[in-house]
Amino acid sequence: MTSAIRHVTVDCSDAYALGSFWSEVLGRPLHEDDKPGDEEALIEGAGLLFVTVPEPKTVKNRVHFDLQPQGRTRDEExxxxxxxxxxxxxxxxxxxxxxxxxxxxPEGNEFCVERGEAERTATASR
Incomplete structure (x- = not known):
């Protein structure tokens, strides 16, 4: 038997606010039960769980997201x-x-925006 990753959990100072930001980034809704002030917020279908913790972010995050735009260029994204x-x-x-x-x-967690698929294809064919 093996394990499966159920969620990637992000500690933050305001789970609902940060979850809402990432919900907009990914175009996926927060769980219907999540409300402002909740200590947890889950983005449906993305496996991202935001949890309010008392400690502030103090150093560069060791894990980050690499985003690839869908239907737009890197610069547009x-x-x-x-x-x-x-x-x-x-x-x-x-x-x-x-x-x-x-x-x-908004809480200082770094992430990268890469080129979209069309941009990668155009660069490869040069």
Whole structure:
């Protein structure tokens, strides 16, 4: 027998607020029972569970998400995420179109935005 990952859990100061941000990022709803002030928030179908903890984030996170845009370019996705409340941490885009962008969610958890599939295909065919 083996184990299966049920959830990836993210500690945070406000589970509902951070869960709501990631719900918008991923285009997936929070669980119907989740409400503001709840100590947990689960994104349906994504396996992401946000849990309120008393300790603040103090160092760079050791695990992060790498996002691949669906139906838009990396740059369009970066602009959308910045409008949702993400912050730019590091821009690693290269002149040839490769690379990625490092953003942070509203609680400072870093994540990367890579190129979309169409961009990867276009670069590979050059």
């Amino acid at each position: 970066v602009e959308r995420l910045l409008a949702l409340g993400a912050e730019l941490v590091d821009d690693r885009r290269r002149p040839d179109g490769t690379g990625w962008v490092v953003l942070a969610d």
